[in-house]
Each structure stands twice: as C-alpha cells, then as structure tokens.
Amino acid sequence: MTQSLTDPAVLAVMGATPDDVRARLTKELDRFEAQLRTRQADWTRVQPDREWSPAQDAEHVILINDSISRGVALLLSDRELRPTPARPARPPRTAAASPRPTPAPATPAWPGRTWIPAGRRAALAWNAP
Numbered sequence: 001m002t003q004s005l006t007d008p009a010v011l012a013v014m015g016a017t018p019d020d021v022r023a024r025l026t027k028e029l030d031r032f033e034a035q036l037r038t039r040q041a042d043w044t045r046v047q048p049d050r051e052w053s054p055a056q057d058a059e060h061v062i063l064i065n066d067s068i069s070r071g072v073a074l075l076l077s078d079r080e081l082r083p084t085p086a087r088p089a090r091p092p093r094t095a096a097a098s099p100r101p102t103p104a105p106a107t108p109a110w111p112g113r114t115w116i117p118a119g120r121r122a123a124l125a126w127n128a129p
Contacts, residue, residue, distance in 0.1 A: 003010045015021040046053050054083070074081075 005011070011021075016023050043055050044053050
C-alpha cells in the first residue's frame with residue numbers, strides 16, 4: 001500500500017525540519033546540475049541505436065505538443081469548425097466480388113534496398129516475414 005506524501009513518516013526521510021529538507025533538496029539539485037554539465041555534449045550527439053540526438057527528440061516533442069494543444073484548444077472553443085466535404089459512400093463489398101489484382105511493382109531504382117509493395121504489409125509489421 002502506498003502512503004500519502006503528506007504523511008509525516010514519508011516526509012521524515014527528507015529531513016526533520018523544513019530547513020533540513022531545503023538543505024537536502026539544494027544539495028541534490030546541485031549534484032544533478034553538476035552531472036548534467038558533464039553530459040552537455042551528449043545533447044547534440046546522436047546516441048547509439050538512435051536516429052536523433054536528445055535535442056532533436058526534445059524539439060520533436062515540443063512541436064508535436066504545440067500542434068496537439070492548438071487542435072484541442074480549437075475543439076474546446078466555441079468556434080465553428082469548417083464543414084468537411086461530403087464523399088460518396090462506397091458500396092459494401094460482397095463475397096461474390098473478386099478482389100482486384102494487385103499490380104506488380106516496378107523494379108526499384110535503388111540497388112540493395114528492400115522494396116515493399118504498398119498494401120502488402122501492415123503498418124507496424126512491414127518487415128515481418
């Protein structure tokens with residue numbers, strides 16, 4: 001069972017008085033800051049088995065969050081949304097209808113690269129056998 005953070009027994013680990021807690025927190029934050037300074041060059045260096053540097057990851061997250069927050073703000077506002085164009089509904093496919101043949105893709109112009117025909121693999125398992 002977890003204890004509440006307002007429970008004095010939980011907080012006693014941090015210190016007996018507010019000044020003790022403040023001193024410990026200052027010490028821990030100073031140690032953390034010192035460790036970050038030793039790793040500052042890692043911020044712009046692509047890490048092993050990664051495609052982006054931590055700075056690029058952070059920038060990507062910020063940009064995505066900004067886009068999402070704008071969309072949510074629009075949805076939560078009283079502003080009218082633009083109507084979307086109506087598209088005719090497709091007739092349901094019956095069992096008697098034969099599926100369309102998939103045309104063979106042209107040979108790729110990039111030797112050594114894997115060629116995956118569109119529509120043949122699921123999005124999350126494109127490299128599955």
